[in-house]
Amino acid sequence: MADFHGVFPYLVSPVDPAGHVRTEVLGRLCDDLIKAGVHGLTPLGSTGEFAYLNNAQRVQVVATTIEAAQGRVPVVAGVASTSTADAVAQAKAYQKRGAAGILAILEAYFPLSDAQVEAYFRAIADAVDIPIVIYTNPNFQRSDLTLDVIARLAEHPRIGYIKDASTNTGRLLSIMNRCGDSLKVFSASAHIPAAVMLIGGHGWMAGPACIIPRQSVELYNLCRRARWDEAMTVQRKLWRINEAFARFNLAACIKAGLASQGYDVGDPVPPQAPLTAEQRKVVEAELRDLS
Numbered sequence: 001m002a003d004f005h006g007v008f009p010y011l012v013s014p015v016d017p018a019g020h021v022r023t024e025v026l027g028r029l030c031d032d033l034i035k036a037g038v039h040g041l042t043p044l045g046s047t048g049e050f051a052y053l054n055n056a057q058r059v060q061v062v063a064t065t066i067e068a069a070q071g072r073v074p075v076v077a078g079v080a081s082t083s084t085a086d087a088v089a090q091a092k093a094y095q096k097r098g099a100a101g102i103l104a105i106l107e108a109y110f111p112l113s114d115a116q117v118e119a120y121f122r123a124i125a126d127a128v129d130i131p132i133v134i135y136t137n138p139n140f141q142r143s144d145l146t147l148d149v150i151a152r153l154a155e156h157p158r159i160g161y162i163k164d165a166s167t168n169t170g171r172l173l174s175i176m177n178r179c180g181d182s183l184k185v186f187s188a189s190a191h192i193p194a195a196v197m198l199i200g201g202h203g204w205m206a207g208p209a210c211i212i213p214r215q216s217v218e219l220y221n222l223c224r225r226a227r228w229d230e231a232m233t234v235q236r237k238l239w240r241i242n243e244a245f246a247r248f249n250l251a252a253c254i255k256a257g258l259a260s261q262g263y264d265v266g267d268p269v270p271p272q273a274p275l276t277a278e279q280r281k282v283v284e285a286e287l288r289d290l291s
Helices: 023-035 055-069 084-097 114-127 147-153 169-182 193-198 213-224 228-247 250-260 277-290
Strands: 006-009 076-081 101-106 132-136 159-164 184-186 203-206
Touching (some): 076 084, 084 101, 084 114, 101 114, 114 147, 132 147, 147 169, 159 169, 169 184, 169 193, 184 203, 193 203, 213 228, 228 250, 228 277
Parallel strands (some): 006 203, 076 101, 101 132, 132 159
């Protein structure tokens, strides 16, 4: 199985008012992130607004990312649906286009039992030959993954990673204790990445890394070298971006930050709204302090 580790920015999906994906902008962003040292790219995560895109837009975002990466770093593509059959079809399509892994996300309208949640993720993992990162975000998911379900999924030969956005770092330690080496944990922006690395994390998949990639990689490298005092000095500074990220709409915050850096990524997909002028100033001020 591939060894995913380090900083995987959750990419934005640049879409113009007519609904066309701005492939040139996305390609340039991917290239710049790789040059900044990130270890992988994740299109169609939360920051990628997967819930607001149609299938054609999703495919184009993933294909553009894979083409821009040119094999330099792994691309772990987000798969999300309320339907198991649709999620399986997405996963197969992304593997065929060259994705190195799948970030599996469960959308739910009606509540689901543990057995149904488990079956959804198993079906995705059974359908492809590439590693699966299961994604749990109880703040947004109607049916979350329990520790029992996570432990059973960790036994699947292709489910080797989890990205947990619960904000509960104790839950991450419980997952590590239950699953051991069979499931590697990635932090989300809802957690403190340095703290997650300290307890045994393998990196983070998060939107803020799109706008502070160089600093995120620096923090990861300090953690890997166990230079914890220096790591925490960097982490304290970077946490201000996470605070802004938590206050405002996910995609709007990162898109505003990227716009201030010269990327014409456009506004969030409606009915989401862009940041107000005052909110943009907050994000831009934090970025200036970190540059």
